[in-house]
Amino acid sequence: MVVAILFFTREEYTRQVLFVSFLMSLGWFYLAFFLGRRYRRMKLGVVPVGRVGELEPTPDIELRSLTHPDLGGVRYDGVVADLHAEELSPEWERFLARCTLHHIPVYHVRQIQESMSGRVRIEHLTENEYGSLLPSLSYQGVKRFIDLVAALLLLPLLAPIMLATAIAIRLDSPGPALFIQRRMGFRAVPFRVYKFRSMYMDQKGLGFTAGDDDPRITRVGRFIRKYRLDELPQLFNVIKGEMSFIGPRPESMELSDWYERDVPFFSYRHVVRPGISGWAQVEQGYAAEVDGMTTKLQYDFYYIKHFSLWLDILIAFKTLKTIVTGYGSR
Structure with missing residues (x-):
């Protein structure tokens, strides 16, 4: 608005002062926003009928x-x-209508559950909710362009670290530096993922990392896993267009076939490109692959439903925090 006023009134100004x-x-404004988030809790009134008993308060919401x-x-x-x-009486319905007329937001319990937990419950998806999970095709194209440009710019900068x-x-241990594995990719098309090898070559496992003290992990492997250098x-x-910087982590073909049988809706996560980092990784950390897959899904x-530039930016900042702290590594 200030720029428009100065432009149309032809008042004198300097670019340095304006900038x-x-x-x-x-x-x-950012300082005010963060201070407000830190010292103020959102206060929500709860109508005591139905499934609202499943809600639990958080440090930010009362x-x-x-x-x-x-x-x-x-x-x-x-x-x-x-x-x-069904227990929502006409009196409560009239009360909710009055709230809306007075510009007091009225939220459905599932909407608040998703916002507070960062997860979409998949046990009872309705046809409308399933349709709302379709990601934006226009943003998919924009995101692919951003991924390509960012990868080409980062590659020469990260090449010395990779070397x-x-x-x-x-x-540290005998064997190749790279680990190449077939994984399930975008639109359920298999691809070969590249990672730095972090395990000994002569030891077999369950197909996923068994725990913090997995004996298959090498000394160097433990370090590069902690700071995510194995993903470079x-x-x-x-x-190549097989992955994105942000998206659901790709699973191996064996685990994908396993989850397809045991976890409902698992295949739908392939509707977007898999990512180097994702919402599940920064929120949940490492999941014990079988037991934690439903929560991970x-x-x-939630990421697919809220697929947007702003969520990707949030995940990028959380990923930087994860790299610095080493949280959730195995």
């Missing part, structure tokens, strides 16, 4: 059960109700 003013304003169809003069950020509950990692792996060769998968469905 510095913009940065100061941006810094001030849940207050309403005893009767009235807010009692308390200022709420929104009202939560199970809009499909040093490969040398360390060869010196997947830049070539991104350039709920995180993947």
Whole structure:
């Protein structure tokens, strides 16, 4: 608005002052936003019928059960109700209508569950909810362009680190520096994923990492797994279009066939390109592959449902935090 006013009124200004003013304003608003998030809890009124008992408060959200169809003069950020509950009486329905008329947001319990947990429950998907999981085709194209450009820019910068990692792996244990494995990819098309080898060549396992003290992991392997250096060769998968920087982690063919039989809706996670990092990785950390796959899939469905640039940016920042702290590595 300031730029438009200066432009149309032809007032004199300097670009330096305008740019510095913009940065100061941006810094001030971000500071206010983060301070508000830190010291203020969202307060939600809960209509005590149906499945609202499954909700649990979090450090950022306070849940207050309403005893009767009235807010009692308390200022709420929104009202939560199970809009499909048979016990929802006409009095409560009129109360929810009044809230909407007074611009107080009314949320369905499942919507709040997803927002608080970062997961989409897949046990009872309706036909409408299944349709809402279709990712944006236009953003898929934009994302592919961003992935390609970013991978081409990062490759020469990360090449020295990749070379040093490969040398360390060869010196630490016998075998090749790269580990190549067939995995299930975009639209259920198999592809070969590239990783730095982090395990001994002469030891067999279950097809997934068994725990923190898995004896198959080498000394160098433990380090590169902790700081995600073993994932760097997947830049070539991104350039080839087989993977993205952000998306559900690709599973091996054996595990994919296993999950197809035992985990409902598993194949739907292939509707987007698999990623080097993903929502499940930054929120859940490493999952014990079989036991944690249903929860992992709920995180993947949340990512697909909210497939957007802003969620990818959030995951990118959380991934940087994961790399620095080593959280969730195995």
